[in-house]
Amino acid sequence: MAERKGLEKVASLYQDAYRKVPRPADLVRRASFPYGPPTTPLTVEPKPEDPKLGAHYDTDWARRMPTRYGRYLLTEGVLRPIIAGLAQPERRGLDRLADLEGPAIFAANHHSHLDAGLLITSLPEPHRHQVFAAAAADYFFDNRVKATASALFLNAIPIERTKVGRRSADQAAELLDSGWSMVIFPEGGRSPDGWGQPFRGGAAYLAIRCGVPIVPVHMAGTGRILPKGKNKPKPQRTVVTFGKPILPAEGERSQALNDRLEKAVAAVADEATTDWYTARRRAAAGETPSLGAPTEGAWRKAWALSAQRKRPRSTGKPWPDLG
Amino acid sequence: MPRPGFVLDVDKSTPPILFHHGEGFRLEKLPAGRSRVIYPGEPLDALDDVEAEIQDALLNPLEMDPLPSLLKPGMKLTIAFDDISLPLPPMKRPDIRQRVIEQVLDMAAAAGVDDVHLIAALALHRRMTESELREAVGDRVYDAFAPSGALYNHDAEDPDNLAFLGTTKHGEEVEINKRAAESDLLVYVNINIVSMDGGHKSTATGLASYRSIKHHHNVHTMQHSKSFMDRHNSELHHSNWRMGAVIKDAGVKVFQIETTINTDTFGQDGPMSVLAKREWEWTTRDRVSFIGMQQGLKRLSGSTRRKIFQNHRAPYGVTSVTAGAIEPVHDRTLQHCFDQHIVEVEGQTDILTMGLPYICPYNVNSVMNPILVMCLGLGYFFNMYRGKPLVREGGVLIMTHPTPWEFHPVHHPSYIDFFEQVLADSTDPKVIEEKWEKQFAEDEWYRHLYRTSYAYHGVHPFYMWYWGSHALQHLGRVIIVGGDDRAVKRLGFKSASTLQDALEMAEDVVGPDATITHYKNPPLVMADVK
Numbered sequence: 096m097a098e099r100k101g102l103e104k105v106a107s108l109y110q111d112a113y114r115k116v117p118r119p120a121d122l123v124r125r126a127s128f129p130y131g132p133p134t135t136p137l138t139v140e141p142k143p144e145d146p147k148l149g150a151h152y153d154t155d156w157a158r159r160m161p162t163r164y165g166r167y168l169l170t171e172g173v174l175r176p177i178i179a180g181l182a183q184p185e186r187r188g189l190d191r192l193a194d195l196e197g198p199a200i201f202a203a204n205h206h207s208h209l210d211a212g213l214l215i216t217s218l219p220e221p222h223r224h225q226v227f228a229a230a231a232a233d234y235f236f237d238n239r240v241k242a243t244a245s246a247l248f249l250n251a252i253p254i255e256r257t258k259v260g261r262r263s264a265d266q267a268a269e270l271l272d273s274g275w276s277m278v279i280f281p282e283g284g285r286s287p288d289g290w291g292q293p294f295r296g297g298a299a300y301l302a303i304r305c306g307v308p309i310v311p312v313h314m315a316g317t318g319r320i321l322p323k324g325k326n327k328p329k330p331q332r333t334v335v336t337f338g339k340p341i342l343p344a345e346g347e348r349s350q351a352l353n354d355r356l357e358k359a360v361a362a363v364a365d366e367a368t369t370d371w372y373t374a375r376r377r378a379a380a381g382e383t384p385s386l387g388a389p390t391e392g393a394w395r396k397a398w399a400l401s402a403q404r405k406r407p408r409s410t411g412k413p414w415p416d417l418g
Numbered sequence: 419m420p421r422p423g424f425v426l427d428v429d430k431s432t433p434p435i436l437f438h439h440g441e442g443f444r445l446e447k448l449p450a451g452r453s454r455v456i457y458p459g460e461p462l463d464a465l466d467d468v469e470a471e472i473q474d475a476l477l478n479p480l481e482m483d484p485l486p487s488l489l490k491p492g493m494k495l496t497i498a499f500d501d502i503s504l505p506l507p508p509m510k511r512p513d514i515r516q517r518v519i520e521q522v523l524d525m526a527a528a529a530g531v532d533d534v535h536l537i538a539a540l541a542l543h544r545r546m547t548e549s550e551l552r553e554a555v556g557d558r559v560y561d562a563f564a565p566s567g568a569l570y571n572h573d574a575e576d577p578d579n580l581a582f583l584g585t586t587k588h589g590e591e592v593e594i595n596k597r598a599a600e601s602d603l604l605v606y607v608n609i610n611i612v613s614m615d616g617g618h619k620s621t622a623t624g625l626a627s628y629r630s631i632k633h634h635h636n637v638h639t640m641q642h643s644k645s646f647m648d649r650h651n652s653e654l655h656h657s658n659w660r661m662g663a664v665i666k667d668a669g670v671k672v673f674q675i676e677t678t679i680n681t682d683t684f685g686q687d688g689p690m691s692v693l694a695k696r697e698w699e700w701t702t703r704d705r706v707s708f709i710g711m712q713q714g715l716k717r718l719s720g721s722t723r724r725k726i727f728q729n730h731r732a733p734y735g736v737t738s739v740t741a742g743a744i745e746p747v748h749d750r751t752l753q754h755c756f757d758q759h760i761v762e763v764e765g766q767t768d769i770l771t772m773g774l775p776y777i778c779p780y781n782v783n784s785v786m787n788p789i790l791v792m793c794l795g796l797g798y799f800f801n802m803y804r805g806k807p808l809v810r811e812g813g814v815l816i817m818t819h820p821t822p823w824e825f826h827p828v829h830h831p832s833y834i835d836f837f838e839q840v841l842a843d844s845t846d847p848k849v850i851e852e853k854w855e856k857q858f859a860e861d862e863w864y865r866h867l868y869r870t871s872y873a874y875h876g877v878h879p880f881y882m883w884y885w886g887s888h889a890l891q892h893l894g895r896v897i898i899v900g901g902d903d904r905a906v907k908r909l910g911f912k913s914a915s916t917l918q919d920a921l922e923m924a925e926d927v928v929g930p931d932a933t934i935t936h937y938k939n940p941p942l943v944m945a946d947v948k
Contacts, residue, residue, distance in 0.1 A: 127434075128433045128434055128445065128697070128700075128705075129434075129445065129700065129705040129708050129709055130705070130709065132700075132702070132705070133433035133697050133698045133699075133700050134431040134432070134433055134698060135431060135698040136426055136427075136428070136429055136431050136432040136698060137429045137430075137431050138426065138427055138429065139426065139696075139698065141698075142696075142699045238702075
């Protein structure tokens with residue numbers, strides 16, 4: 096017993112010491128200029144973004160043959176094992192894609208940075224290696240390192256979130272027209288609280304413009320692995336459910352298609368948290384739970400969300416060791 | 419769209435400001451709430467097709483006939499061009515002088531002109547070496563004219579090759595290069611890096627003799643040029659314009675070609691590009707470049723540092739080419755200069771700070787000696803104003819520069835004696851002018867070195883000192899930060915080891931809580947002080 100106490104003491108000392116050692120990122124942040132970043136004078140407008148970055152970043156290189164071979168190796172040799180280790184994904188509904196021919200838009204809910212990697216590695220062939228991701232220009236392309244990594248690993252193209260950008264839409268449409276599938280998160284950003292956010296119309300607009308189907312996808316569990324605001328992933332099980340592809344109807348407006356898409360993703364989500372039949376019945380009755388938070392108030396939202404989780408029973412010690 | 423220059427009011431969020439410090443740099447925190455920084459504008463867009471613009475200027479000159487119609491077989495054609503003092507730092511090849519001269523010569527060849535001379539208009543500066551001439555006019559021109567002796571440096575002390583043209587109504591003698599004076603057409607190819615350059619000064623100073631130049635390069639003229647960057651308020655320019663009239667009346671036909679360049683001094687990429695950026699916009703890459711540069715330079719010897727900096731060639735873009743009669747051409751050129759350089763500044767300051775770089779017009783491929791430090795700070799940078807000086811009368815000027823007690827023995831022999839002998843006696847420009855100038859100007863050994871070696875004229879250090887005489891008259895104190903104590907003392911200035919020390923020392927003159935203005939140059943900027 097005394098030995099155990101000694102070990103605990105050593106562990107606690109180690110943890111204290113570890114906490115006191117500053118991380119390199121903190122050191123850079125705290126260092127004074129020029130070792131640390133400069134501050135902007137109060138009276139000065141910050142400089143507009145580098146025109147070679149953000150929405151203007153040129154990702155053509157990421158679709159050239161040598162890069163595609165490199166990405167194939169990275170996806171299969173690096174990304175898939177990492178995703179398998181962190182997310183232990185269970186993939187459902189792939190049979191719904193059996194008749195899918197040509198390019199498609201895979202539209203999913205968005206909880207975590209893992210989502211793009213998880214979704215791409217979950218796609219069936221030929222889409223998995225013939226796909227590009229729509230990524231926020233202001234986040235994934237704001238510096239060269241992130242922009243290069245996003246383009247290389249995910250074949251990402253920059254999409255403007257804050258304004259309607261013709262350039263982004265044109266580029267995405269051009270790729271869809273030339274046979275590339277697309278991965279997009281219509282919520283426009285990761286969920287801040289675990290609940291869904293309203294869908295934006297980009298996916299629906301592109302589907303109509305290019306005449307391609309949209310596949311609704313729901314991913315459950317990634318928000319617990321690496322939620323917004325966290326840096327350290329905690330491995331958890333995840334479920335990826337593919338819905339039935341939706342084809343734009345003739346003359347359908349993008350708002351109507353967007354509504355259909357949102358409902359379809361909600362139905363797939365319902366299917367993932369209940370069962371297929373229950374979900375179908377609720378859908379038929381118009382009672383599919385919305386992806387968004389059902390009630391106002393912080394604690395009630397969190398409470399309702401926790402009810403959706405299928406928590407495994409604790410396998411840890413039921414009673415503390417009181418010595 | 420390039421952003422114009424502006425005045426930044428320093429607040430608590432303002433990062434430390436980059437000060438040039440010879441072949442090195444300092445980052446200095448300026449006091450918040452009472453300091454401001456004058457930032458230069460970004461480089462203006464360069465001309466898309468420089469060759470076409472040159473051709474257009476030569477074919478459509480201002481108030482003169484097109485150049486081809488002035489060129490005839492059997493005529494005497496002289497092409498004079500600005501010397502090594504322009505631009506600063508030297509520009510990447512091809513130099514704009516080369517481009518212009520090649521087109522002029524193409525037209526001369528088409529007209530069948532055989533008698534062509536090319537002259538580096540260096541006034542009392544040192545002669546240009548072969549490689550320097552090649553850099554300015556290009557290998558094609560050099561190889562075509564230099565071997566036959568038709569491309570050469572002007573000699574302001576060659577009695578056989580100077581022509582006396584007359585006297586102005588102010589009694590100023592006008593004597594210029596004989597070949598230029600006797601040519602049927604003198605084509606002058608200039609680079610207007612600042613508003614001081616060009617106009618009648620090109621010929622009346624660049625091709626003149628000591629006898630002529632001394633009439634405007636003196637203490638009285640410089641003290642009445644407020645400033646010599648503002649032609650209409652510059653006695654230096656008034657004198658040159660009067661001389662220009664004498665040259666014209668003597669029948670010398672000048673076809674003036676003036677060019678302006680933007681302020682792309684350090685490039686848009688590469689490690690030096692950080693020097694032209696505003697500090698709060700430094701990216702991680704810029705900071706890494708800066709720290710690397712700073713640490714690397716600290717570990718190098720002075721001569722290696724100098725070699726690295728002197729090898730830098732600026733990727734300037736050409737912003738205008740104008741040709742024709744001197745005065746209309748120069749008016750247009752000045753407008754292009756001001757478009758690039760002018761920043762409006764509200765009111766004067768108690769303390770003016772400036773970081774002096776490694777180069778001034780007189781140490782290209784050479785050493786920046788203490789006299790040139792004085793000239794760059796109190797002469798050039800102090801005078802980069804229109805309206806009123808940036809600093810109030812009786813105010814303090816603080817400059818950062820290592821100011822080593824070091825001279826180039828070939829380029830600056832008379833500077834060594836001036837520093838050892840003259841400044842030890844007095845730093846008062848008037849006393850110096852009266853007591854010492856003649857002795858140095860007429861010294862046979864200095865004259866010999868100027869004419870046959872690569873030395874500045876014996877009188878040149880005096881002119882450098884006079885160049886700062888307006889500032890010396892105006893300022894209450896001059897402090898050099900980080901300079902060699904002995905050299906700074908010899909200049910008659912105060913020495914401080916840090917900017918904070920210098921600001922405290924300045925308080926003795928201007929009182930506590932004095933206002934501070936930092937003049938951030940290079941890239942070039944000129945203050946329009948209201």
